Amino acid sequence: MNTLSISDLAREFDVTTRAIRFYEEQGLLEPERRGQERVYTAKDRTTLKLILRGKRIGFSLAECKELIELYDPAGGNRKQLNTFLHKIAERRAQLQQQLLDIQHMQLELDTAEERCQEALSRTD
Amino acid sequence: MNTLSISDLAREFDVTTRAIRFYEEQGLLEPERRGQERVYTAKDRTTLKLILRGKRIGFSLAECKELIELYDPAGGNRKQLNTFLHKIAERRAQLQQQLLDIQHMQLELDTAEERCQEALSRTD
DNA sequence: GCTTACCTTGACGTTAACGTAAAGCTAAGT
DNA sequence: ACTTAGCTTTACGTTAACGTCAAGGTAAGC
Structure with missing residues (x-):
C-alpha cells in the first residue's frame, strides 16, 4: 500500500500543507481518511501534479478543477x-x-x- | 502638438481610465496637466506600452516601474x-x-x- | 508522564490590481 | 438654461489563493 501523508506531498511538490487542504476545500482533491488524517494515493498525487501544472500555465483553480473532471468520469x-x-x-x-x-x-x-x-x- | 487625453489612451490600449490613473498613483506615469485635466505625450504613450508589455510577461507593477526607470535617467x-x-x-x-x-x-x-x-x- | 512531531478544523488577515459608486467641475451643443 | 459628455478626486469594495494564528487531538520515543 503506497500511501502518502499530507506533508509527504507537500515536500515532494514544494507546496504548503495549507495549500493542499485548500485545494481539497475547493473540491480539487478528495483523499481518504484514516481516522481524521488524510491519506493520499498515487491517483491523488497525479491530480495534484495536474493542478500545479495547470497553475503554472496560468489557469485558475476553478479551471484546474474543470481540467481534472475531464479525466475522471470516463469521458461523458x-x-x-x-x-x-x-x-x-x-x-x-x-x-x-x-x-x-x-x-x-x-x-x-x-x-x-x-x-x-x-x-x-x-x-x- | 500631438497630445492625448486619458480616454484616448484608454481606448487605444483597451484599458480603463481607472487603470491609467492607478498607474500614475503608483508612480509609473506622470502626465502634465492642462488645468486639472491630464495631458499625455507620445513619451507617456510609450511608457504605457511598456507597462502593458511588462504585465503580459507577468511582471508586477512594481517591477514594471523598475523597468521604466531603466530607460529614464540616461543609464546611471x-x-x-x-x-x-x-x-x-x-x-x-x-x-x-x-x-x-x-x-x-x-x-x-x-x-x-x-x-x-x-x-x-x-x-x- | 512529558515532550516532540505531525495532524486536525476554524477563522481572520493579506496582497495586487483595479472596480465601483459618490459628488462635483467644465466646455460644447441645442 | 439645460443636457450631455468627459474629466476630476476620494474612498470603500472585490477577487484569488493562500498565510497565519488559535486551540486542540494523536502517536512515538524517552
Missing part, C-alpha cells in the same frame, strides 16, 4: 472537452505573445545596456 | 541593469516551463479526446 461530455481545448488554444496564443514581448524587451534592454556601458567607459 | 546604475537582465532570464525559463506544461496537457487531452470519441462511437 463532449462539449466540455471542446471548450477546454479552446482554452488551451488561448493559452498557447498568450504564450506566443509573451514570447514576442520578451524578445522585444530583450532588444530594448540590449541597447540600454550598450548606452550604459558607453557612459561608464567615458567615466574612465 | 549598472547593478540594476544586471538584476533586471536576471529577472528577464527567469521569465524566459518560466516561459519554457509553460511551453512544456502545455505540450504535456495537449498530449493528455489528445488521448482523453480519443477515449471520449470511442465511447461516443459505441453509443451509436
Whole structure:
C-alpha cells in the first residue's frame, strides 16, 4: 500500500500543507481518511501534479478543477472537452505573445545596456 | 502638438481610465496637466506600452516601474541593469516551463479526446 | 508522564490590481 | 438654461489563493 501523508506531498511538490487542504476545500482533491488524517494515493498525487501544472500555465483553480473532471468520469461530455481545448488554444496564443514581448524587451534592454556601458567607459 | 487625453489612451490600449490613473498613483506615469485635466505625450504613450508589455510577461507593477526607470535617467546604475537582465532570464525559463506544461496537457487531452470519441462511437 | 512531531478544523488577515459608486467641475451643443 | 459628455478626486469594495494564528487531538520515543 503506497500511501502518502499530507506533508509527504507537500515536500515532494514544494507546496504548503495549507495549500493542499485548500485545494481539497475547493473540491480539487478528495483523499481518504484514516481516522481524521488524510491519506493520499498515487491517483491523488497525479491530480495534484495536474493542478500545479495547470497553475503554472496560468489557469485558475476553478479551471484546474474543470481540467481534472475531464479525466475522471470516463469521458461523458463532449462539449466540455471542446471548450477546454479552446482554452488551451488561448493559452498557447498568450504564450506566443509573451514570447514576442520578451524578445522585444530583450532588444530594448540590449541597447540600454550598450548606452550604459558607453557612459561608464567615458567615466574612465 | 500631438497630445492625448486619458480616454484616448484608454481606448487605444483597451484599458480603463481607472487603470491609467492607478498607474500614475503608483508612480509609473506622470502626465502634465492642462488645468486639472491630464495631458499625455507620445513619451507617456510609450511608457504605457511598456507597462502593458511588462504585465503580459507577468511582471508586477512594481517591477514594471523598475523597468521604466531603466530607460529614464540616461543609464546611471549598472547593478540594476544586471538584476533586471536576471529577472528577464527567469521569465524566459518560466516561459519554457509553460511551453512544456502545455505540450504535456495537449498530449493528455489528445488521448482523453480519443477515449471520449470511442465511447461516443459505441453509443451509436 | 512529558515532550516532540505531525495532524486536525476554524477563522481572520493579506496582497495586487483595479472596480465601483459618490459628488462635483467644465466646455460644447441645442 | 439645460443636457450631455468627459474629466476630476476620494474612498470603500472585490477577487484569488493562500498565510497565519488559535486551540486542540494523536502517536512515538524517552
